[in-house]
Amino acid sequence: METYDLIILGGGLAGMCAAVEAGEAGAHVLLLEKEDELGGSTVLSSGYMAFAGTDMQEQAGIIDSTEYLLEDMIEVGGGVNDQELVEAYGQQQLATYTWLNEHGVEFRSLEAVSGHSVPRGHIIDPHQAIQTLNQRVKQLTNVTIRLNAPARRLLKNDDGRIDRVLYEVDGEERTAHASKGVIIASGGFAKSEELLGQFAPQLKGALRIGGRGNHGEGIRMACEHGAWLKDLPYLNGTYGFHPTAAGPVKSQGLAFYKGAIMVNELGKRFVNESISYKLLGKAAFEQPDQVSFQVWDQTVMDKSVYDDPLYDLELLKRRRLLYQADTLEDLADCIDVPLEVLEETISRYNQGVADGEDPDFGRKSLTHNYGKPTPIENAPFYAFESTVAMLATYAGVSVNTKAQVVNPYGEPILGLFAAGEVTGGFHGAGYMTGSSLGKCAVFGRIAVQEALKEVIVK
Numbered sequence: 001m002e003t004y005d006l007i008i009l010g011g012g013l014a015g016m017c018a019a020v021e022a023g024e025a026g027a028h029v030l031l032l033e034k035e036d037e038l039g040g041s042t043v044l045s046s047g048y049m050a051f052a053g054t055d056m057q058e059q060a061g062i063i064d065s066t067e068y069l070l071e072d073m074i075e076v077g078g079g080v081n082d083q084e085l086v087e088a089y090g091q092q093q094l095a096t097y098t099w100l101n102e103h104g105v106e107f108r109s110l111e112a113v114s115g116h117s118v119p120r121g122h123i124i125d126p127h128q129a130i131q132t133l134n135q136r137v138k139q140l141t142n143v144t145i146r147l148n149a150p151a152r153r154l155l156k157n158d159d160g161r162i163d164r165v166l167y168e169v170d171g172e173e174r175t176a177h178a179s180k181g182v183i184i185a186s187g188g189f190a191k192s193e194e195l196l197g198q199f200a201p202q203l204k205g206a207l208r209i210g211g212r213g214n215h216g217e218g219i220r221m222a223c224e225h226g227a228w229l230k231d232l233p234y235l236n237g238t239y240g241f242h243p244t245a246a247g248p249v250k251s252q253g254l255a256f257y258k259g260a261i262m263v264n265e266l267g268k269r270f271v272n273e274s275i276s277y278k279l280l281g282k283a284a285f286e287q288p289d290q291v292s293f294q295v296w297d298q299t300v301m302d303k304s305v306y307d308d309p310l311y312d313l314e315l316l317k318r319r320r321l322l323y324q325a326d327t328l329e330d331l332a333d334c335i336d337v338p339l340e341v342l343e344e345t346i347s348r349y350n351q352g353v354a355d356g357e358d359p360d361f362g363r364k365s366l367t368h369n370y371g372k373p374t375p376i377e378n379a380p381f382y383a384f385e386s387t388v389a390m391l392a393t394y395a396g397v398s399v400n401t402k403a404q405v406v407n408p409y410g411e412p413i414l415g416l417f418a419a420g421e422v423t424g425g426f427h428g429a430g431y432m433t434g435s436s437l438g439k440c441a442v443f444g445r446i447a448v449q450e451a452l453k454e455v456i457v458k
């Protein structure tokens, strides 16, 4: 039987950070990746990572700290996130940012996105990140990556410790032994109709966008050995995708965080647009026929950010996905909403902006506590039909601060660790942009550090 110190399941950001960390610590490692390439959902992502107190923020004159970051995370999570996991993130976040930098992961720029009181979305090119980590792995002769090698089951020894992985390669079943532990980093289940049907039937009509290997197999493998699950009631889609985005061109735009409003097919607003785009997705799905539009003016359009994954509004225009009109009358006609209702909606919203008091939904900022809304009055006007996509599931196996998978009583399942999107508990009821890629890197490394500390008594 093949024998390793650690076996890592999945080659997205969590798995690749774990592989580098373990390899550099001298461990003998096998990483199994089900697909024919590394990257999973990570390489489809917008690349925002939530860090605070960084040199990039300092250079941009942004005042932030771990404390503010954690406060925002808990607020966005509705206070039901596992506070110990959030604190563990806080303790490691800055060191992880530095570690990524030192390993050649490039941070391009900063933006404020969902749940940020200040700009703290540090943007990476996720392909560059995975390739860079993979280059490092190739230098480490003690780490083996095996593609097209799905893990199927985990096996326990007589002491109840997970110590083997049953996997497939070239149609052949193999067993590999892990003396220090198995780290599940197999991502979420955004591509499993079966699990989404069971756990999130309310998202039936949502687009599915995610790594093609993400079917929740890691969750099943952990559950077989008694893992508890967390955050299932908070499964939500993400708002801001064009209805065609599940195809090859994944057009997404978050004009609402730059000052757009959201209206339904009746021409009415229905939500405070500054809240988490997960919660916006929930609200949008409750609208008649689940139809909604982001509506903005030239003042908002002028805030378009070239080449930004979420804020390049001009790109949406070049892709001919926007309706543009010189008058509200023409815009209402384009999107087929009643003109008088749309005019009343915008005039009431503008009055609220002038009064500093949104009478209907209490909007005070652009996103979370950041930025001031502006009136929608400066032609031309724009509308972007938007819908909800299930991108990332963020509900999964329960872990403690050592990234050990735990049972319903909070007791560790010996030898079993998990990191990244396969885990639940960290985000709670809402998600701050960048905290998912962030937690992959933070807990991928923690899982390795803790597993390698284990002294196995025979």
Ligand SMILES: Cc1cc2nc3c(=O)[nH]c(=O)nc-3n(C[C@H](O)[C@H](O)[C@H](O)COP(=O)(O)OP(=O)(O)OC[C@H]3O[C@@H](n4cnc5c(N)ncnc54)[C@H](O)[C@@H]3O)c2cc1C
Pocket: 009, 010, 011, 012, 013, 014, 015, 032, 033, 034, 035, 037, 038, 039, 040, 041, 042, 043, 044, 045, 046, 047, 048, 049, 050, 149, 150, 151, 152, 185, 186, 187, 188, 209, 210, 211, 212, 213, 214, 215, 216, 217, 218, 391, 392, 419, 420, 421, 422, 433, 434, 435, 436, 437, 438, 440
């Ligand atoms: C369009 C989009 C935009 C996003 N934008 C952001 C963002 O800006 N910021 C942010 O923080 N988050 C974002 N997310 C979420 C984030 O990308 C994911 O949560 C994160 O990348 C998950 O990383 P991971 O390593 O846990 O899993 P993944 O990157 O999904 O990797 C898991 C890997 O495990 C493999 N695997 C699955 N089952 C098995 C098995 N049985 N055996 C072996 N291998 C297996 C998969 O094939 C996959 O390669 C976005 C997601 C999407 C889809």
